[in-house]
Structures are given as C-alpha cells and as structure tokens.
Amino acid sequence: MTAADDLLNRLDRLIEEERILLRAGQLSALAVVLERKERLVQQLAHAGTPDRAHLDLKQKIARNQALLDGALAGLREVARRLGRVRDLRQTLETYDSDGRRAAVVTPGQGRMERRA
Secondary structure (H helix, E strand, O other): OOHHHHHHHHHHHHHHHHHHHHHHOOHHHHHHHHHHHHHHHHHHHHHOOOHHHHHHHHHHHHHHHHHHHHHHHHHHHHHHHHHHHHHHHHEEEEEOOOOOEEEEEOOOOOOOOOOO
C-alpha cells in the first residue's frame, strides 16, 4: 500500500465519520472533523492520487454536503420560528368592534398577566 492509498483510506473513513455525525445531528463535532479533513486533503494534493479515487471521494463528499445543507436549512427554520415566537410574545393582537385586527406592542419582557 502506498502513502497515497493510506491517505485515501483515512480520508474515506473520515468522510464516513462525518456522515454519521451529520445524520446524528452532532454538528458541534464537525469542526474537529473539518480540520482533520483539510489536513488529509492537503497531504493528498502533494502525494498525487488516481482519478478514480477522486471520483469516489467526490461522490461521498457531495452526499455529505447535501446532509450539511439540510442541517443548515433546518437551523435557519428553527431560528425563523424562534423569532416568530419572540415577536408573538412582544405583541398582543386584538380585534376592534369592526373586526379589524390591531397589534399592541407590549412593554418589557413581553409577559402579560391574564385574568379571568
């Protein structure tokens, strides 16, 4: 086994580890994987690897990128929803006698006491 083959095997295992972390939602662990992956890719660039190996790795990397894109889209949606919840807590919507909606911004923390 050549040094390039060893690097390819290590990168392949690392890409699989990355996929497992993405599927498990362990996004905080990806920073360490990214650093290790960058080092391996730099080493591979100097070692020279066969084109066939590049194609296989590119497909796996594209698969992981799709998982990462999905995770980021999910995080953006969560942030958007949390923003809407925050806005709802700071605004009270009521209706006037003609049925028109009116928003009343609540002062402070957005807490309101409700009494029966």
